[in-house]
Amino acid sequence: MTVIVPEPVLEDNHREVIDGGALDLDGGFGVPDSNAFGHSFRDYEKESERRASVKEFYRTNHINQTFEFAKKKKEEYGKLSKGEMSIWECCELLNEFVDESDPDLDEPQIEHLLQTAEAIRRDYPDHEWLHLTALIHDLGKVLLHPSFGGEPQWCVVGDTFPLGCAFDEAIVHHQYFKENPDYNNPEYRTKLGIYWENCGLDKVTMSWGHDEYMYLVMKENKTTLPPAALFIVRFHSFYALHRSGAYTYLMDEDDKEMLKWLHVFNKYDLYSKSKVRIDVEKVKPYYISLINKYFPEKLRW
Numbered sequence: 001m002t003v004i005v006p007e008p009v010l011e012d013n014h015r016e017v018i019d020g021g022a023l024d025l026d027g028g029f030g031v032p033d034s035n036a037f038g039h040s041f042r043d044y045e046k047e048s049e050r051r052a053s054v055k056e057f058y059r060t061n062h063i064n065q066t067f068e069f070a071k072k073k074k075e076e077y078g079k080l081s082k083g084e085m086s087i088w089e090c091c092e093l094l095n096e097f098v099d100e101s102d103p104d105l106d107e108p109q110i111e112h113l114l115q116t117a118e119a120i121r122r123d124y125p126d127h128e129w130l131h132l133t134a135l136i137h138d139l140g141k142v143l144l145h146p147s148f149g150g151e152p153q154w155c156v157v158g159d160t161f162p163l164g165c166a167f168d169e170a171i172v173h174h175q176y177f178k179e180n181p182d183y184n185n186p187e188y189r190t191k192l193g194i195y196w197e198n199c200g201l202d203k204v205t206m207s208w209g210h211d212e213y214m215y216l217v218m219k220e221n222k223t224t225l226p227p228a229a230l231f232i233v234r235f236h237s238f239y240a241l242h243r244s245g246a247y248t249y250l251m252d253e254d255d256k257e258m259l260k261w262l263h264v265f266n267k268y269d270l271y272s273k274s275k276v277r278i279d280v281e282k283v284k285p286y287y288i289s290l291i292n293k294y295f296p297e298k299l300r301w
């Protein structure tokens, strides 16, 4: 049963971040001019306190994410044999982690989850599935936790991209792929590689990380969230596609429908990042009610 709670209450200054100098897009959400560090969002070249470490993150990521590597990780973690916990317990575990790939945020991940969910809830009050999707979309980052994999950041966070075909120049810090063993593999270095036109994204092996892992967790634990929610979680870091329009020839008709929701979601995922804290205890009852509706009490991870 869903608990009825008042409309999302965001701190006044959060509203300012969102509305200040904003252009209004659909959904009424205003995109802020700059991130918490005063730079434009997703500027990977701008000199900033996070630039060097983010760059180093992508260097390691691009060298090591090969087709074979991603396939192995998917098999290993697809078994969901690390342990059991509830969705909310997982949110709390993420309190410890800061994402090293992110030039726009240095807050613990639980803040980002709630900021995204609360921002989307304000503009889409009737789409409860979207609120919950926002809350859980990054939970796959629990792979960083020693009890759930203890994986290094380079194979958990950051943008994702297809493997088994050529690396597109739209991918952040594309230059580092030259050192990836797949780069010179004749089977993988053509536009389509091992795929075919409109094969559907479900057939594509993406670089391994929190997106694919959380998708597997949702699917195997039989969430009742709609297919669009699974699509959002699975491909939310695929910026080359949803932001730059690369790789669209791999999509089938269903993917094209789902992509519309991913575009809606992405605005909130990216532009709600700010220094303003959400009062966790205040919003917790609402999210717990959604979790109970769409997930089992304990999930396998």
Ligand SMILES: O[C@H]1[C@H](O)[C@@H](O)[C@H](O)[C@@H](O)[C@H]1O
Pocket (backbone or CB within 6 Å): 099, 101, 102, 103, 138, 157, 158, 159, 160, 236, 237, 238, 239
């Ligand atoms: O740095 C960010 C962060 O890791 C996000 O969680 C991911 O979804 C983005 O694609 C990435 O650019």
Ligand SMILES: [Fe+2]
Pocket (backbone or CB within 6 Å): 137, 138, 210, 236, 237
């Ligand atoms: Fe993410």
Ligand SMILES: [Fe+2]
Pocket (backbone or CB within 6 Å): 112, 116, 137, 138, 269
């Ligand atoms: Fe996110």
